[in-house]
Amino acid sequence: MSDGATSPPPVLDPGLLLPLSTIGSFPKPERLTKARAALSRGEISPDELRRIEQEETVACIRMQEALGLDVLVDGEMYRGDMTAYFAENLEGFRISGLVRSYGNRYYRKPVVMGPVRWSRPVTVEWFRFAQAQTGKPVKAILTGPYTMMDWSFDDHYGSREALAMALAEAIHQEAMALVEAGARYVQIDEPAVSVRPDEIDLAIRAMAGVTGGLEARTITHICYGDFPAIYPRLLDLPVDQFTLELSNSDLGLLPLFKSYPFTKELGAGVFDVHTHAIEPVDVMQERIRAALAVVPASRLYINPDCGLKTRSPGEAEAKLRNMVEATHEVRRTL
Amino acid sequence: MILAALHSNYPRIGDRPEEQVLRRAIQGLDRGEIPPAELAAAEDEMTRRAIADQAEAGLDVISDGQIRWHDAVSHVARGLAGFRIEGLLRYFDTNTYYRQPAAIGPIGRERPFLVDAYRFAAGAAAPRPVKAIVTGPLTLARLSRDPLKRGLRDLTLQIASALNREVLDLEAAGAGLIQIDEPVIARHPGDAPILRLAMRRLVAGLTTARVLLATSFGDATPLLDDPALFPGDLIGLDVRQAAGDGDAGAVGTRLAGALPAETGVALGIVDGRNTRLESADEVYERLARPILQALPVPGGSKRPLHLTTTHGLEFLPRDVARAKLSVLAAVRDRARQEFP
Numbered sequence: 001m002s003d004g005a006t007s008p009p010p011v012l013d014p015g016l017l018l019p020l021s022t023i024g025s026f027p028k029p030e031r032l033t034k035a036r037a038a039l040s041r042g043e044i045s046p047d048e049l050r051r052i053e054q055e056e057t058v059a060c061i062r063m064q065e066a067l068g069l070d071v072l073v074d075g076e077m078y079r080g081d082m083t084a085y086f087a088e089n090l091e092g093f094r095i096s097g098l099v100r101s102y103g104n105r106y107y108r109k110p111v112v113m114g115p116v117r118w119s120r121p122v123t124v125e126w127f128r129f130a131q132a133q134t135g136k137p138v139k140a141i142l143t144g145p146y147t148m149m150d151w152s153f154d155d156h157y158g159s160r161e162a163l164a165m166a167l168a169e170a171i172h173q174e175a176m177a178l179v180e181a182g183a184r185y186v187q188i189d190e191p192a193v194s195v196r197p198d199e200i201d202l203a204i205r206a207m208a209g210v211t212g213g214l215e216a217r218t219i220t221h222i223c224y225g226d227f228p229a230i231y232p233r234l235l236d237l238p239v240d241q242f243t244l245e246l247s248n249s250d251l252g253l254l255p256l257f258k259s260y261p262f263t264k265e266l267g268a269g270v271f272d273v274h275t276h277a278i279e280p281v282d283v284m285q286e287r288i289r290a291a292l293a294v295v296p297a298s299r300l301y302i303n304p305d306c307g308l309k310t311r312s313p314g315e316a317e318a319k320l321r322n323m324v325e326a327t328h329e330v331r332r333t334l
Numbered sequence: 335m336i337l338a339a340l341h342s343n344y345p346r347i348g349d350r351p352e353e354q355v356l357r358r359a360i361q362g363l364d365r366g367e368i369p370p371a372e373l374a375a376a377e378d379e380m381t382r383r384a385i386a387d388q389a390e391a392g393l394d395v396i397s398d399g400q401i402r403w404h405d406a407v408s409h410v411a412r413g414l415a416g417f418r419i420e421g422l423l424r425y426f427d428t429n430t431y432y433r434q435p436a437a438i439g440p441i442g443r444e445r446p447f448l449v450d451a452y453r454f455a456a457g458a459a460a461p462r463p464v465k466a467i468v469t470g471p472l473t474l475a476r477l478s479r480d481p482l483k484r485g486l487r488d489l490t491l492q493i494a495s496a497l498n499r500e501v502l503d504l505e506a507a508g509a510g511l512i513q514i515d516e517p518v519i520a521r522h523p524g525d526a527p528i529l530r531l532a533m534r535r536l537v538a539g540l541t542t543a544r545v546l547l548a549t550s551f552g553d554a555t556p557l558l559d560d561p562a563l564f565p566g567d568l569i570g571l572d573v574r575q576a577a578g579d580g581d582a583g584a585v586g587t588r589l590a591g592a593l594p595a596e597t598g599v600a601l602g603i604v605d606g607r608n609t610r611l612e613s614a615d616e617v618y619e620r621l622a623r624p625i626l627q628a629l630p631v632p633g634g635s636k637r638p639l640h641l642t643t644t645h646g647l648e649f650l651p652r653d654v655a656r657a658k659l660s661v662l663a664a665v666r667d668r669a670r671q672e673f674p
Contacts, residue, residue, distance in 0.1 A: 096654070098348070104357055195426075
């Protein structure tokens with residue numbers, strides 16, 4: 001894999017308003033899905049699959065550049081499920097059979113069988129590869145310790161806190177390795193945080209274990225949960241920015257942010273990632289303006305509700321194109 | 335006689351290709367490649383497999399595994415009039431989701447929506463009995479959006495009235511046991527008076543079918559302090575959670591003291607949420623035996639007793655779910671030996 005990150009890592013123009021980004025995953029092209037199936041049948045080598053993953057990563061970066069996004073992601077062409085991927089690459093896990101996530105979506109849920117440890121970089125080479133393809137900053141994406149804990153079966157620790165804190169240490173080491181490799185934006189996804197309000201303190205402690213001493217802009221992504229039960233305590237998660245789903249809830253989170261000021265940067269989700277419908281530009285503009293009513297433009301980022309891997313490539317691109325156009329329209333009025 | 339039963343749902347998929355027919359059919363329908371009848375056939379096939387797994391394990395009361403259900407909330411709301419199905423929300427503390435219903439109009443039931451599936455399962459499981467499962471009105475109301483501001487009490491009661499028609503049709507179709515799933519009650523014990531009123535409406539007119547009010551996602555045993563709040567012929571409880579690390583016998587004593595002698599209990603004893611496979615001996619000695627010792631048991635009373643998983647098993651991989659059913663059956667066998 002080539003390593004082009006020798007010049008200073010790119011960062012956003014500080015004067016840019018409403019920076020555009022995504023949550024992390026992009027749809028996997030059919031070519032990649034077929035290649036994975038071919039690998040499992042022994043018809044191609046791991047190196048051949050890796051080559052295809054690299055080519056699709058480059059294509060994903062080019063698409064983001066062409067659309068006009070500001071903070072790019074590698075698109076996660078080499079990852080499957082967000083929890084299983086890290087479980088496969090940390091010590092202490094095995095991967096179970098399929099379980100349902102929702103609707104017709106299934107994943108292989110990790111099982112903790114022994115002490116969790118970070119023994120080698122997991123995503124660093126992919127970060128380097130992606131960053132080398134573009135002059136725009138690439139955001140590194142990790143799955144957070146609370147979510148890794150909550151979304152795994154535990155056959156070893158017998159304590160949610162002990163497992164979460166062990167994971168926090170492992171993910172902290174990965175985050176430090178990413179920063180060492182030049183990452184200036186590190187997103188630690190914690191979708192499970194909104195599920196158990198009584199454990200918000202544990203989630204905060206675990207996140208502190210990850211972001212403590214990290215010299216990067218830190219972001220967390222949380223979605224589809226009981227936000228009123230954890231707000232405003234949520235703001236104590238030690239990160240700079242929250243990317244949140246606003247569209248799926250029909251902007252239902254915004255009144256909450258009027259009740260108590262949203263004091264951090266907000267990455268506002270302006271389209272639903274679970275519908276085939278392509279929301280029109282004017283609908284997305286309205287959502288951006290609604291977000292501006294609770295967070296000033298200097299602290300507002302624009303993104304989809306969640307990762308795009310459940311959409312077809314065409315749907316994802318069309319939704320993103322409208323998101324970019326809507327953002328440009330609103331920027332002109334600021 | 336002590337009976338063994340799956341709590342409710344069961345994996346709709348497995349690792350073997352033949353266990354993935356439903357996933358492929360849904361994808362095919364989504365892409366317009368197959369007609370709806372082919373999807374229905376795949377649902378039938380996976381329902382038969384869920385029933386076969388239970389029968390092979392030796393369970394006494396069969397669930398259809400809720401294989402056709404999109405999720406526990408929207409599947410029932412879609413069957414009623416007055417709901418619009420909206421965005422995804424996480425289902426309790428799982429990493430599964432449900433589509434949230436919004437109660438946008440008068441709640442009613444125009445035609446049966448669970449009866450055909452019950453009939454199919456009853457035919458496939460015969461001669462073993464099948465329990466019909468309905469998500470309860472309190473849970474539906476709690477997990478729905480209420481844009482017309484009806485309030486929890488009124489919305490719950492309206493849903494109960496609508497579901498009453500479905501429950502009566504299930505009985506008419508031959509269901510001898512109807513399980514009402516109310517997972518929210520353990521987390522909202524203050525809702526118990528509303529639940530009591532709603533259950534009265536829900537079961538009004540039933541003549542032969544027995545009703546099992548099933549709880550999950552928490553310890554609902556504190557509600558037993560006022561058993562009048564718990565209408566139904568049987569009550570389903572997660573006694574594994576109720577016992578925690580303490581003495582399960584105390585849970586049995588509390589049940590014996592609180593419940594009328596004829597009220598049955600479905601004891602959730604095999605963990606439906608984690609892959610760790612308990613041994614039958616472990617479950618029996620730590621949970622089942624101490625509780626059964628404290629309760630008047632069949633032979634000595636009319637109290638129906640079921641041993642169940644603590645939740646549906648859909649949260650587990652199929653191989654683990656299958657193994658859990660075997661553990662459950664083995665615990666039942668030991669219980670029958672000691673408490674014939």
